[in-house]
Amino acid sequence: MLDLTNIRAILAEHYDLAPSVEKAEAMADIYARMDRVVPAADWAIYAPYVAAINALKKERNAVILAHNYMTPEIYHGIADFVGDSLQLAIKATEVEEDVIVQCGVHFMAETSKVLNPGKTVLIPDMGAGCSLAESITAAGIEEMRAKYPGAPVVSYVNTTAEVKAASDICCTSSNALQIVEAMDSDTVIMTPDQYLAQNVANESTKKVVFWPGSCIVHELYTAEDLRAYRELDPEVKIIAHPECTPAVVAESDFTGSTSGIIKWVHDNKPAKAMLVTECSMASNIADELPEVEFAKPCNMCPYMKKITLEKVLYSLHTMTEEVIVDPAVADKARQAVQRMIDLSQSLAK
Ligand code: 13P
Numbered sequence: 047m048l049d050l051t052n053i054r055a056i057l058a059e060h061y062d063l064a065p066s067v068e069k070a071e072a073m074a075d076i077y078a079r080m081d082r083v084v085p086a087a088d089w090a091i092y093a094p095y096v097a098a099i100n101a102l103k104k105e106r107n108a109v110i111l112a113h114n115y116m117t118p119e120i121y122h123g124i125a126d127f128v129g130d131s132l133q134l135a136i137k138a139t140e141v142e143e144d145v146i147v148q149c150g151v152h153f154m155a156e157t158s159k160v161l162n163p164g165k166t167v168l169i170p171d172m173g174a175g176c177s178l179a180e181s182i183t184a185a186g187i188e189e190m191r192a193k194y195p196g197a198p199v200v201s202y203v204n205t206t207a208e209v210k211a212a213s214d215i216c217c218t219s220s221n222a223l224q225i226v227e228a229m230d231s232d233t234v235i236m237t238p239d240q241y242l243a244q245n246v247a248n249e250s251t252k253k254v255v256f257w258p259g260s261c262i263v264h265e266l267y268t269a270e271d272l273r274a275y276r277e278l279d280p281e282v283k284i285i286a287h288p289e290c291t292p293a294v295v296a297e298s299d300f301t302g303s304t305s306g307i308i309k310w311v312h313d314n315k316p317a318k319a320m321l322v323t324e325c326s327m328a329s330n331i332a333d334e335l336p337e338v339e340f341a342k343p344c345n346m347c348p349y350m351k352k353i354t355l356e357k358v359l360y361s362l363h364t365m366t367e368e369v370i371v372d373p374a375v376a377d378k379a380r381q382a383v384q385r386m387i388d389l390s391q392s393l394a395k
């Protein structure tokens with residue numbers, strides 16, 4: 047586990063990280079993208095980190111790929127590219143810099159490494175896991191294959207490289223239905239998210255069998271809670287991620303990946319919206335959409351929130367923690383990820 051006291055002492059030796067109104071004002075353009083959700087005093091604390099990271103990024107020839115669940119100071123302050131899991135994977139195939147700093151969770155960094163074996167991929171905290179990725183191993187995939195002989199295995203990208211390597215193809219929340227439909231089999235195995243699989247099954251022509259994993263953030267939402275909220279505020283539009291249960295999805299006005307959710311809110315501009323997903327989603331788009339009032343109930347991902355400005359600066363300063371994937375595993379995992387990217391892009395044409 048990272049020792050924050052030690053990290054602070056090392057950073058203090060090399061950088062001036064004292065809160066600074068001058069640095070905050072010098073980056074007023076960046077602050078303007080989050081001033082609806084980040085108080086000015088907080089920005090004066092973040093600004094020295096943002097300035098130091100953005101300068102160090104150039105020195106190290108590094109790029110920061112950040113997931114939509116990052117906090118606003120990361121999402122707007124230091125990220126070079128933000129997106130959902132599919133967009134991040136595609137972007138990882140286009141990176142020119144030598145170093146990728148993944149602001150997200152471990153499976154995302156592993157995917158970047160699998161797609162870029164020659165580059166250095168850093169994650170600011172190795173402890174940024176995912177309940178879905180932890181729910182299954184390659185042995186679980188073999189168990190499913192033995193139970194459903196001949197059925198292709200579609201694994202969510204929220205899995206380890208080992209699990210991807212044991213799968214036929216990957217999917218993300220934005221392409222799961224299309225990938226399952228494209229399989230040349232009446233029965234399709236989906237791992238490890240039971241709710242994503244059930245939501246796909248509800249719209250698919252295939253028999254979808256699944257592994258009993260779940261996301262600790264999205265499984266907390268209930269259809270009863272959503273109905274109660276709608277009764278209190280009938281104007282609210284409820285927008286859910288497909289890692290939620292089918293009952294929650296049935297209660298929602300729209301379901302989509304994190305970027306799908308952002309796009310839907312931009313396109314529809316509802317007066318009131320409840321994003322049934324991780325808390326930072328609403329914060330990150332609040333300034334772009336002043337006409338939308340976002341409902342406050344949300345659940346936080348403890349793994350995503352392990353990534354902080356302080357840890358990103360330390361990661362770039364020390365060039366740690368480096369993500370390493372066994373080359374033989376990476377070769378097989380790359381096939382499953384690349385197959386998904388190719389299929390997804392050809393279906394989008
Ligand atoms: P997206 O691919 O929709 O960004 O989802 C990733 C994730 O971990 C959601 O919990």
Ligand code: SF4
Nearest residue numbers: 176177261262263347
């Ligand atoms: Fe994993 Fe859920 Fe966190 Fe996404 S929100 S990283 S699926 S635990």
